Amino acid sequence: MPLTPFHLGIGLAFGMLLFRYINLPAILLASVIVDIEPIYCMFIGNCQLHGFSHTFIGGTLFAIAVIVIIFTLRTHLIKISEIFRVEQNYSLNSIVIASFAGIYGHLLLDSFMHGDMNPFWPILGNPLLGMISDSLILELCVFGFLAGGVIYIFRSLNFKFK
DSSP: OOSHHHHHHHHHHHHHHTTTOEEEHHHHHHHHHTHHHHHHHHHTOSOOOTGGGGHHHHHHHHHHHHHHHHHHHHHHHHHHHTTTTTTOOOOOHHHHHHHHHHHHHHHHHHHHHOOOOOOOSSSOOOOTSSSSSSHHHHHHHHHHHHHHHHHHHHHTTTTOOO
16 A cells, blocks of 8 residues: 555444444554554565565464554543543454554555565565555555545434444
């Protein structure tokens, strides 16, 4: 993804569509956290942009980290959720599902775009590269953000979804 925030679109869409089942802060954090490594590489280090954090093994470790972070901070996040009118379940199950969905969704989208990824490491190569066009992925991310935003607005205005 050319810009990490694009991943929030997919996370927001799935978070709002599956609001009863997955934790919104967890999927949003998980949708962007693996880009810590590329950001580090661009500004600080001399390393592969889409390295270990962009493998399913590395992503799994990040998902576990997101689970620990969100579950540990859940009492504070519940208060923030109330401010934004997105009160929801902070059960461990909803956080786990959201964390893995966000991480693996990010890795899948990036696998279609970035030739420097080895998503199935230790197997080298990226068999998913180019299967979906970069422009379609960007359009899906923007559409996801808009759709998730509309659902959020309706939900915050107390419209009920059945």
